[in-house]
Amino acid sequence: MPKFTPSLDDMQFIMHDFLKITDHYQAMGFEDASDPELVNAILEESGKFASEVLSPLNHPGDQTGCKWNDGVVTTPNGFKEAYKQYCDAGWAALASSTEYGGQGLPYSLGLITSEMNVSANTSWNMYPGLTHGAIHALAHHGSGELKQQYLPNLINGIWTGTMCLTEAHCGSDLGMLRSKAEPQDDGSYNITGTKIFISAGEHDMAENIIHLVLARIPGSPQGSAGISLFLVPKILDVATANGATDNQVTCASIEHKMGIKASATAVLNFDDSKGYLIGEINKGLACMFTMMNSARLGTGLQGYGIAELSRQASLEYAKERIQMRSLSGVKAPDKEADPIIVHPDVKRMLLTQKALVEGCRALAYYTATLVDKVEYGHDPDGSADKILGLLTPICKAFMSEAGFECANHAVQVYGGHGYIVESEVEQMVRDARITMIYEGTNGIQSLDLLGRKVLRDRGEALGLWVKEIKTGCATVDASLKQQADEVSALCDEWLQLTGAVGAKVQGNMDEIGAAAFDFLMYSGYVTMAHLWLQQANASLNSSKDESFNEAKRQTMAFYFARILPRVKTHKALILSGADNLECNDFEI
C-alpha cells in the first residue's frame, strides 16, 4: 500500500538552491526563518507529522467517510486526535501573526509544510486549510474587536473556519445569492439562508466553527454589488442538543461525493443567526476574494500534493511489479520477468509525474514568496502583486489539471490492480478531481487569467513576468542555452498570441471564453518551462548530491522533450477562434 514519504530533498533544493528562500526571509525581517537549519528542521518535523500521523488515516478515512446524524457530523476515526496533535504541536499557528498568538513565521513556510499534509491526507487538510482562509479574510477586513475576539482561537486551532459562498442555484455566479442579513439594533445582523458545499461546515474536531457568510442586506443593490460578508459563529455561548446551536446554525446534511470523503461538505441552514459585518457593507465579494486568492493557491497545491503521492506510489510499484521482459534485453535475469519500470511507456508516465510535480512545486513555492512580499509590505513597486495576480489562476487551474493527470497515471501504472479500492491509488483520482472544480472552476480561472489579468490589464503583468523569465534565460549556464533560447522564443510567442486574441476580442467578446482555457494551459506550460530551466541551472551548483542534481537535469530534458510540446496544440486552439463553437444542438 502506498506510504507517503516527504520529499525533503526536493523541497529543500527548491527552497534553498533555487529560490534562496532564507535570503528572501532575511530581507523581509523574518529572523528565525533566515536560518536554513531551522527551516529544514521545521520541514522535517512537519514531514514526520504528515507521514506518521496523517498518512495512515488517509485511506481508512476515504472508506469510512464522514457520518451525519441529526445535525451532528462525525469525522473518521483518528481525525479528531490528529487535529488535536496538530494544534498542540503549534502547526496550526505556524504562519499567523504573533499579535494574536501565532508563531509569526512567513506565509510561504506555512504553505510549504501544508503541502505535506495535503499529500498525506487531502481530506484531513481541508479542516485547517479552510481555517487559514478565514483567518486571512478576518485579519484583513475585520474590525479590531472582531479580530480580538475570534482570531486567537482560530489561529491556535481550537476553533475552525469556513467560507460560506455557494447556494443551490449559484456557485460561479454569486451575484444571484439570496441569503439575507437583517440589521439589528445592537449593530449585528440576523442571517437567514441556506448554503451548500460548505467544506468543514460541520464536524467534531473543534469547539466552535466560525462561518464567514456572504449575504444580502435588504435594500442593497441587485447582483454582486449588493453582497456583504458576515462572521457567524456556530456557537455564540453554549451548544444545544441535536446539533442545533444557540446561534441557530444547523447542518441539514452532508454530501456524498466522488472523493475527499473524509472532508465534511455541509448544507448549512442559518435561521436568524447572529452575524457581524466584516469590512464594508456591499463590499463582501471583495473581502471574500482576499480569502479566495489564497485559497486558490492552496487548491493548486492540493492538485500537485495528491500528484506527489501518486508519483511515489507509482515509482515504488513500478520497481516491484514484474511483468514481461524489456524489448531491449533482459534487465533482471534473476527474476521471472523484469520490473515494469524497464518499459519505456511506464517510464514515460513516471517521468511525466516527476516533471509535473516538481515543476508545480517550484511554481507554488515561487508564488508563495510573492504572497510574502505583498503580505508583508515588501513590494515597493507593486510588481510582485501584479505577477501574483497573474500566477494565481495559473496555479489553481494548471496545477489541478496536472494533479489529476498524475493521479490517473498512477492508476495506469498499477494496471488492473489500480482500479481496486485497496490499492489506494484510485482514491487519488477521486480526491484530485475536485481541485479542478472548487474555488472557481478551471473555466472561471481561465476567464480570470485571460480576461482580467491579461487583457483588461493591457498585458502589464504579463510583460513583467515575461521580462523576469527572459532575464532568467539570459543568465543561465551556457550548457542550458538551447533550452533558454526555446523559453525565450516561447515568451515572444506568448505575447503574440495575447495580441492576436486581444485583436479578435474587439469584435466579439466571446473570443475571450473561446481562447481562455487553452491560453491558461499554454501559460502554465511556458511558466513551468522557465521554472524547469531555472531548476536545472540551480542543479549545477547545488547542495544536493550529484545523482539528485543529474536527475533534475534529466527531468528538465524530459519536460522540454515530452511535456512542453503540448503548447503546439494549445497555440492552435487559442488561434482557432470562437466561430467553431456553434452547433445546432445548442439551441435554447
Added chain:
Amino acid sequence: MPKFTPSLDDMQFIMHDFLKITDHYQAMGFEDASDPELVNAILEESGKFASEVLSPLNHPGDQTGCKWNDGVVTTPNGFKEAYKQYCDAGWAALASSTEYGGQGLPYSLGLITSEMNVSANTSWNMYPGLTHGAIHALAHHGSGELKQQYLPNLINGIWTGTMCLTEAHCGSDLGMLRSKAEPQDDGSYNITGTKIFISAGEHDMAENIIHLVLARIPGSPQGSAGISLFLVPKILDVATANGATDNQVTCASIEHKMGIKASATAVLNFDDSKGYLIGEINKGLACMFTMMNSARLGTGLQGYGIAELSRQASLEYAKERIQMRSLSGVKAPDKEADPIIVHPDVKRMLLTQKALVEGCRALAYYTATLVDKVEYGHDPDGSADKILGLLTPICKAFMSEAGFECANHAVQVYGGHGYIVESEVEQMVRDARITMIYEGTNGIQSLDLLGRKVLRDRGEALGLWVKEIKTGCATVDASLKQQADEVSALCDEWLQLTGAVGAKVQGNMDEIGAAAFDFLMYSGYVTMAHLWLQQANASLNSSKDESFNEAKRQTMAFYFARILPRVKTHKALILSGADNLECNDFEI
C-alpha cells in the same frame, strides 16, 4: 438526473447514410438485415430496452454494488430480471449462428445494439458482453461435441461465459501463469489454480457459468508457448450448497472497485475442476486472442458508450443550469442569468464530447463491418483482416481515452454538482476509467499497434488503410476540399513518422515503447479525421433533416479546428526518442 436516450438519428445516419450498411449486409447474403426498415426497427426496440429497462438500474446498481456472501454473489436489484427480459426477447441470441439457435443477424448489428446497453448501464452489459466473447472463442476453436453441448445455452443466454486469464502475479504477461491442467483418462483435464479479475465470474443471473480458462499442462514449455485453453463449467450436473459447485469452482471474493461496481469481478478458485480442452494443446493464447480481439472492440465501445451518456447529461444540464451572463450580451433576458450553454468554454466541452462520441461511433461501426467481412468469409484478398488488425488496438485504446475524457467533461460542465454522487455523472468517470486498463492496457495496445501491426507488418496494413483514406479524400464534395487536403497530408506525415520510428528501432528496440502511445493517439486522431470528413460528405446527401446535417458539418469543423491539432504534440513526442526517458530515480 441524467436519463439515457438512444441517439437513433445518429446511429441511423452512420449506418445508412455514411456506411450504406444494408448494401454491405446484402453483399454478404444477410437477407433480413438488408432491409433498412427492419434494421431500424431492431435499433428502436433495442433502444427502448436500454432506456426503459437498463438505464433506471444504472445508478442504483452503482450504489448497491454486488454482494458476496460465502461464495454466493448477488447482483443489484433488478439486474436478474432485466437479464431474463433480455434473453426472453431474443437479444442475447441476436447475432449468433442459427446452427446453435441464434438469430443469425450480422455481428455488426449485434455490436451496434449493445452500444445502447453500454450507455444505459455499463455494469449490466458486462454479463452478456463476456458471454459473447466466450461464444466467439468456443465457436472458432471448440470441438463439435463441446459446441453442441455448450453453445446453445450460451447463445440463448441461459448460461453466461467468462474469460479466465489473469492471476495475481500476471496480467499483461500471461506467460507466467501457474494454473495447471492435469490430463485425465477420460480425455478431460483437472484444472487447479486461482484466477483474479474475472468479470461476471460469479453471479445470480444465469443457471450456469461457462469459464474459459488458461492453464498449463504439466510438461508444457515455459512461457506463453505452454498455455492451453479449457472450458470449465461452474456446474457439471448439480449445484451444491454455499456457492461451491459439483465442479469445485469457488468464488473466494469479489473486488471492491473504483467503478463498474455492479459488475461482479471475481476471484475464482479451481480445485481439480473438470475442464475440456479447446483448440490445440499449447495454443491457448492464440485461441484466447480470437476472443480478445472482439473484446477489445467491445471495450472501446464501452469507452464511447459511457461518453455518449456523459454527452447527453452535459447537454441537458448546460441548457437548464443558469449562471452568469454571456460576455457577448444577454441571451436569456427572461431569466435571472443565462443558461451556461451560452459560455464558449462550456460549448468547447460539449462539442468535444459530440465530436469524440460521434467520431468513435463511426469508427466502431466501420470496424464492425470489417469484422463482418472477415467473420463471414467476404474478405477475398485479406485486406479487411489486415485493416481490422490495425484498427483493433486503436479502437480499444483511443476510444477508451476519448470516453474517459468526455466523462470528465461532464463532471466539469456540472461543476460542484458533478462531484456529488447523486448527480450520477461522477459515476461515469469511475465507470469509464477501467476501459483504459482491461483487455490489455492502453500501453499494451500501443505496443501491439506500433510493434506488431505496423513495424513487424512492414507497414502493409497501414499502407492499405492510408490508401483507403486517400481514396476517400479524393472523392468528397468540392466544398470539403480543404479538409480532404489536410487529411491527405496527415496520411503522408503518418507514413513518414512510421519510417522515422522504424529507422530508430534498428538501433534500439526501446524506441518502439518510447513512441508507441503517442503513435497510437496520432493514428486515432488521423483515422477519426477521415471518418469526420466522410460523415460531413455523407451529410450533404443524407436522409436526415437539414438541422441534423448542418450539425454534422459544424462538428466536423470543430473537430478539425480543435481536436485534430492534438496531432502536433503527438508528432513531436513520437519523434522525441527514447533517450529522454532515463532518470536516476529509476535504478532498480
